[in-house]
Amino acid sequence: MELRVRQVPKEEPEVLEIRYHKMTDGLSEIISFVRSRSGHISADKEGRQVEISVIDIFYAESVDNRLFIYTADDSYELRLKLYELEERLKDKRFLRVQKGLIVNLMKISSIKPALSGRYTALLKNGEEIIISRKYVPDLKDTLRGGDAR
DSSP, X not given: OOOOOOOOOTTSOOOOOOOOSSOOHHHHHHHHXXXXXXXXXXXXETTEEEEEEGGGOOEEEEETTEEEEEOSSOEEEESSXXXXXXXXXXXXTEEEEETTEEEEGGGEEEEEEOGGGOEEEEETTSOEEEEOTTXXXXXXXXXXXXXXX
């Protein structure tokens, strides 16, 4: 299989086209991954609505009945409950790691054990988050490929 990658001018639409003779498991995985990374979430920033690309979200956290999403260097408020956002992102490689926090698995640089059965995840923006022990089995199962996230 040949791979062609080409940068296009901003005036041209970005297109990912896959041509194949027979659908294989590997090809199906690639298609599933690409689909999991697409989409946008509407959020509030200083009183105005903005669209945030799902691939830019590092994590979402519920604080005092308010929901915030965090990107590499900014935060936004959502008018959703955490479980509603989790449902929207269920096929986009996000996982609940605390009662009030879901994380984008693609934004994790490393994971290491911490105290009391918890784990610490280092995100690609340098932030660390705690994975509570209740959610460690889900994380391990997902990382082993037991979950189709």
